[in-house]
Amino acid sequence: MRLFLLFITNVLALFVLHAAELPQHDQQMHMGVASCAASMCHGSIISRTGSNVLQNEYIIWSREDAHAQAYQTLLSAQSKKIADKLGLDHAATAGVCLDCHSDNVAVEYQSKKFQISDGVGCESCHGGAEHYISSHTDAKQSHQANIAHGLYPTDQPQQRAKLCLSCHLGNKDKQATHDIMGAGHPRLSFELDTFGILQPLHYVIDADYKRKKWVGDSYITWIYGQLAANRQTLNTLEDKLVNTNTLFPELSLFDCYACHHLMSDLKWTEVKGKGAKPGTVRLNDGHFKMLIAIAASTQALTPLHQHLSVMRNSLHDKAQLSTVITKLLADIKTIEEAITKLTLAQRKLSASLILSKILTIGSKDEFSDYIAAEQAVMAIDLLIDYIGISKRYQQDIADLFDIVNHDEKYNSLLFAEKLREINNKMALQK
Ligand code: HEC
Ligand code: HEC
Ligand code: HEC
Ligand code: HEC
Known part of the structure; x- marks a missing residue:
């Protein structure tokens, strides 16, 4: 029975791998950056030794990563001008802007600590943590099992590309349209490898990483x-x-x-x-x-x-x-x-x-x-x-x-x- 369950989880994980929904539409509760940021989790000031991950991801993200400012950008004078020209009440409440400048999941998937003002936070890329928040800290859990629990496969290059491009190029569901650009939005440009390097690294590709995840060049x-x-x-x-x-x-x-x-x-x-x-x-x-x-x-x-x-x-x-x-x-x-x-x-x-x-x-x-x-x-x-x-x-x-x-x-x-x-x-x- 256990073997069978294991088999099913793996098949499920593989299936999820191929068909991963983008985090914005993954139908998992999004717990909010605060849920990831505790000092024992991902909010350590300095990187920790003896752990599989750095644990200071939150500090890197909040201090150095442009994504943490993505919502603040919607409060800027430039955004106000764009919103005015488009006839929007406010950029920071407009779905068209929040879709790319925040983790704009439907209200029923926003948990208590979730804040739209977190901008492009952890779960905008890693998926709603509802089901993996408790399991992903268990070292015995495989990466595949975490993915089956809703973790978005950011290590997989095809999936990562789809994720970044959803905001940096636009897809069927969201676009920086000509109207938005005509109102003063910058033109978008993206290349996965270059921008992957430009984003301040909050992970290291060490032996443990290589064992669990896809590593490319x-x-x-x-x-x-x-x-x-x-x-x-x-x-x-x-x-x-x-x-x-x-x-x-x-x-x-x-x-x-x-x-x-x-x-x-x-x-x-x-x-x-x-x-x-x-x-x-x-x-x-x-x-x-x-x-x-x-x-x-x-x-x-x-x-x-x-x-x-x-x-x-x-x-x-x-x-x-x-x-x-x-x-x-x-x-x-x-x-x-x-x-x-x-x-x-x-x-x-x-x-x-x-x-x-x-x-x-x-x-x-x-x-x-x-x-x-x-x-x-x-x-x-x-x-x-x-x-x-x-x-x-x-x-x-x-x-x-x-x-x-x-x-x-x-x-x-x-x-x-x-x-x-x-x-x-x-x-x-x-
Ligand atoms: C939910 C939408 C969203 C996703 C997903 C996303 N980004 Fe971004 N990204 C943004 C927004 C919005 C900004 C601009 C933030 C600002 O300055 O207000 C940005 C900014 C950046 C910047 C800084 C650009 C500059 O000119 O300084 C880099 C680098 C970047 N993103 C890389 C990535 C990579 C790599 C991925 C995929 C792993 C990714 N982004 C996924 C929305 C997103
Ligand atoms: C398809 C996704 C997408 C949509 C929709 C979108 N943006 Fe952006 N926006 C981005 C990305 C990505 C960047 C960063 C561009 C870069 O630096 O490469 C950005 C940059 C900006 C900037 C410049 C920030 C800076 O630091 O220079 C402003 C201002 C802005 N957006 C406001 C808005 C407003 C207001 C709306 C709604 C009317 C909106 N955006 C809709 C993706 C989007
Ligand atoms: C713009 C997208 C983006 C955002 C925002 C983001 N990450 Fe990541 N994260 C990535 C990518 C890409 C990787 C590398 C691929 C992988 O390991 O899955 C990664 C890797 C990681 C790892 C894996 C480290 C390892 O050794 O396996 C952890 C842990 C992590 N991120 C935590 C966070 C936390 C916590 C936040 C919020 C404070 C956050 N991330 C915000 C894209 C993002
Ligand atoms: C088929 C022709 C066409 C294409 C392609 C096109 N535009 Fe435009 N664009 C226009 C027209 C027409 C206007 C309105 C000009 C006016 O009001 O004087 C305009 C207006 C603008 C404005 C506002 C300028 C102003 O005077 O207020 C910006 C900014 C802009 N476009 C950016 C872009 C960007 C960025 C792209 C590519 C992603 C693009 N356009 C592609 C025809 C085009």
Whole structure:
């Protein structure tokens, strides 16, 4: 009987692993940051030895992590302006803002100590603690069992990507729409590995961690982040462009700089247009460009290019758009399977191939769109580091970050020139 139960829990855990609901919709009671913050739990001032976890997670989060300020941000003058322009009573009580700036679970899942003013707190990422709060302190419990008790699998790269991107890119349920941006909200940009490093670390990957959890590297984290961003973008396109009857599409799905530039600045060329006529509003496709580079490094021969081109030209035809979105999702699955099979040694080779592909496309000025350029810089930085040649390219990387430092001053020709320079330097080193 016990064995059977154990079996069932494991099957359940596996099932949960694949289908984990995002914390905001996990239908568990959310206990509030105060429930995690006791000094014997996660609120120790300094990290503890002799424990499996640091136990000072709360201090790191509250003092250093931007997520702890996410609700306070809604009380700022900038948020007041945004809310006023949108005709909202108050940013800090508006569901559209709280969805990303706090742990905005339904009232029936907010327990006594829960405070919406905690911002993006522990349970916004780790899931409602109702069932794991008592069990997760028991060292005999497996990580899998904790997950079966509602802990969100933040260690799993696909699940982590889905979680971070839900707020940093937006998904079907929540979005920083063009209305919100038009009112003054900053443009969102995200890359899983880079932002994972930017978030102050409140965990260490030690022997105990490695035994229990998935451990990756920057290459594979980047890949899963890109694949998830592509999937999420396609799903949002399906939802907002296909399954909708509004007269005007949601503009944040398109490349901001397709519309926001001077008319004298003639950007269209055959290469950049890729089959689309001049004057077409391009999709926001920075992540698709990275997908092309990833696909090129695998043996998976998908008609990705063709499908992307069909998608760019299907914006007037819902049925065609929907069909091609389904095909692209299948391409992504094939690419993911090919990448997942790689051995560690093959990953290094794959990283070199991806880097070289990004540099080649970029040299041809295909990153004329700022958003794609920004993604390219984060990718080049982490891939060069991963291959182990970052010392030689320190100045080049700094130059690249300078070029994309300010979106309105971005010069794509300068960017292409710099990429050509790096490409030539790499060819010489070979
Ligand atoms: C519930 C929504 C939500 C989730 C989930 C989320 N974030 Fe955030 N994140 C935010 C908000 C909102 C801010 C901005 C906070 C502020 O300044 O008010 C932010 C800020 C950040 C920043 C600081 C950015 C900067 O410009 O300084 C980093 C880094 C970051 N998040 C990384 C991550 C990572 C990595 C994940 C996934 C493990 C993640 N976030 C998950 C909402 C979220
Ligand atoms: C889809 C998720 C999402 C929604 C919806 C959203 N935000 Fe944000 N917001 C973010 C993220 C993520 C950041 C941090 C961006 C970064 O630094 O990369 C942010 C940043 C901000 C900032 C700038 C903070 C700073 O420190 O510079 C303000 C102000 C803000 N949001 C206010 C609002 C208001 C007001 C609303 C509601 C009308 C709202 N947000 C809705 C995700 C969202
Ligand atoms: C923006 C998302 C986010 C927030 C907010 C957040 N965490 Fe985490 N946390 C992560 C990620 C990602 C990891 C690393 C993956 C993992 O171990 O599951 C992690 C890991 C951990 C670990 C695992 C350490 C180990 O060695 O296994 C603990 C414990 C933890 N967090 C506690 C907290 C507590 C307590 C809070 C609130 C004070 C908090 N976290 C807030 C994302 C978050
Ligand atoms: C299809 C064209 C189009 C796209 C794509 C587009 N916008 Fe806009 N945007 C507009 C129009 C039209 C206005 C209204 C301009 C006005 O009021 O003068 C506007 C207004 C704005 C404003 C307010 C400017 C003001 O004068 O008050 C901001 C900010 C903004 N957009 C940001 C963005 C961001 C960020 C993106 C990409 C995520 C984006 N836009 C994508 C057409 C577009």
